[in-house]
Amino acid sequence: YEATHIETQTKWAIKEVCRSAAGSSKANMLWNEINILKQVNHPHIIQIQAIYHTTAMIYLVTELCRGGDLKQLLQRKKFFTEDETRNIMCNLADAVVYLHKKDIVHRDLKLENILVRNSLDEDDGKINIKVTDFGLSVKTGGVGIENRMTEACGTLIYMAPEVMSDRSYSQCCDVWSMGVVMYMLLCGKPPFVAKTKSALLEIIKKNELKFTQAIWDTVSDAAKNVLICLLKVDPPYRMSASQLLENPWITGDTDVPAVPSNVLEMMQHHLEQEEIWRYYPPPLMRTPWTLSPFPRLFPQKQITTAVAMQSSAPRTTTAPLHAPQPPNRYVDIQTSLVYVLELEEPLIVTIF
DSSP states (O other): OEEEOTTTOOEEEEEEEEOOOTTSHHHHHHHHHHHHHHHOOOTTBOOEEEEEEOSSEEEEEEEOOTTOBHHHHHHHHSSOOHHHHHHHHHHHHHHHHHHHHTTEEOSOOOGGGEEESSOTTSGGGOOOEEEOOOTTOEEOSOSSGGGOBOOOOSOGGGOOHHHHTTOOBOTHHHHHHHHHHHHHHHHSSOSOOOSSHHHHHHHHHHOOOOOOSGGGGGSOHHHHHHHHHHTOSSGGGSOOHHHHHHSHHHHOOTTSOOOOSSHHHHHHHHHHHHHHHHHSOOOOOOOSSBOOOOOOEEESSOEEEEEEEETTEEEEEOOOOOSOOOSSSEEEOOTTOOOEEOOSSOOOOOOO
């Protein structure tokens, strides 16, 4: 229902829900959704204003979204332009990053659960989305292995393969769902379709992501590359929501070199670079000081100083890095050199 606050004249939506028996799955989902919505405050997540109870009904007062949901809008438009999709995915990724930082995993991201705040004739046609329906969401205790989830839930065509395969899974399942949403926005159809969970899982495992429809000829290679990174079958190789926000396809900064979409690809690149240097070593740094060995891989953020020793007294000097730069924001440090890194945040590298 649409309602108007008598004092402020603000328009709100009222969701009417029949009160289920205490302890039932419907009741648990409803109260789970209410508890999570009370913890969040984000411009692209639906806002809950008030809750009212009767003996038979529960009424949720939430933001009014006049544009319906993305599935309804997609059915009318058939597909979204790349610019429209970019705007939607930027807002969606921003909301998911916010949720994941609060250790909340949505687990049911889909077109139907993404509302459109405005009608298309408002805000110059720019689509303002709101993530909703947190009934299947869960608040974990963190990203540790002890906090991984095991319950298979969600909507089949949006469900990540690790969820379907009855393995434990992490917040990466939301990223897969984002990839399915983006694919459907651009072409109007899901990337993988099957009638059963087992059949869909087999299709996903056996088939690579395909762009065979004619509409894909109008989509940039950058957008297709983002989809490939979001829809990686193995979660460790999958792009994160925060990495999507930094991707040049989202930011529009085409001068930024491509970044490995995950730590495993980053480490693989490092090993490949070491193999190249074995046969084509870089020129040594021209300096009168001897530098201590420290072979590791670091983000190329603030590589500003090199620690050097002359006799027994330590000394600091500014020194250029003559080693060849890989085509991303990571830099391989030659084993005969050591650098002091002024990082904006601590670096954690997990060795598998």
